Amino acid sequence: MKSSIAEVKVLKGEIQNLLLWSNSRTVATTLSSALDNSSEAKLRVIQKLLSKLIDDSKKELHCVRCHETFTKNRNSHNSCEIEHEFDEARDRIYRHWEGWTTVMNCCGHEVENDNFPDGFCSVSAHTTHASQVGYYDPKEGTGNSGIVPCSVKGCLLKEGDVESEDSEVSSDEEEEEDEENDCDSDEEDY
Ligand SMILES: [Zn+2]
Ligand SMILES: [Zn+2]
Ligand SMILES: [Zn+2]
Known part of the structure; x- marks a missing residue:
């Protein structure tokens, strides 16, 4: 089932709020441990998302x-x-x-x-x-x-x-x- 544009927008807002309002250290450790079992494809996506930081x-x-x-x-x-x-x-x-x-x-x-x-x-x-x-x-x-x-x-x-x-x-x-x-x-x- 494909999400509607509106649903994607809501999801995006939820994720952005979570990132902005969570303790930055907790965000970093959560993301870091999520990488443990990630495929190369997923790692490449994260790398791209973090390109500014890199x-x-x-x-x-x-x-x-x-x-x-x-x-x-x-x-x-x-x-x-x-x-x-x-x-x-x-x-x-x-x-x-x-x-x-x-x-x-x-x-x-x-x-x-x-x-x-x-x-x-x-x-x-x-x-x-x-x-x-x-x-x-x-x-x-x-x-x-x-x-x-x-x-x-x-x-x-x-x-x-x-x-x-x-x-x-x-x-x-x-x-x-x-x-x-x-x-x-x-x-x-x-
Ligand atoms: Zn002084
Ligand atoms: Zn100087
Ligand atoms: Zn200085």
Whole structure:
């Protein structure tokens, strides 16, 4: 019995919803174990369906924030980590009866006494879009002096390292400053 066009549309919607709303790790492991007993023909179909992902996994890109190499398929909202930066000249120090609080110039993170700062200064997705990066401003002295453009860092970019035209921006590609870094479940999600 052949399904009608309407039925196929409903089926497609159901599968898409299931993929989008399920835990991504669960989708991946379910698909992966379903491959165990698949015929070559089925494997070829899956390979074709995942061709964009396969292409992405082979294409090395250069992050214009942390200057590391990454691939799109492995990039996630917390792949790009930048350390805080102590800056004696610019950090503000408030003394109080318990000791002192340092307000870090890089992002406003507060550190008590001589403790080490928590987490990272910036946790976000790797990006090839300089417009998405809050670079250090040497004139104003604002930002983290570790976050500088490739031209300052002296990166030798090969053709294709940085995508030029791609205006498609992932919605989770945001700066998340001051993130408390006590979440250890992130690896699970990707
Ligand atoms: Zn910071
Ligand atoms: Zn990065
Ligand atoms: Zn660079």
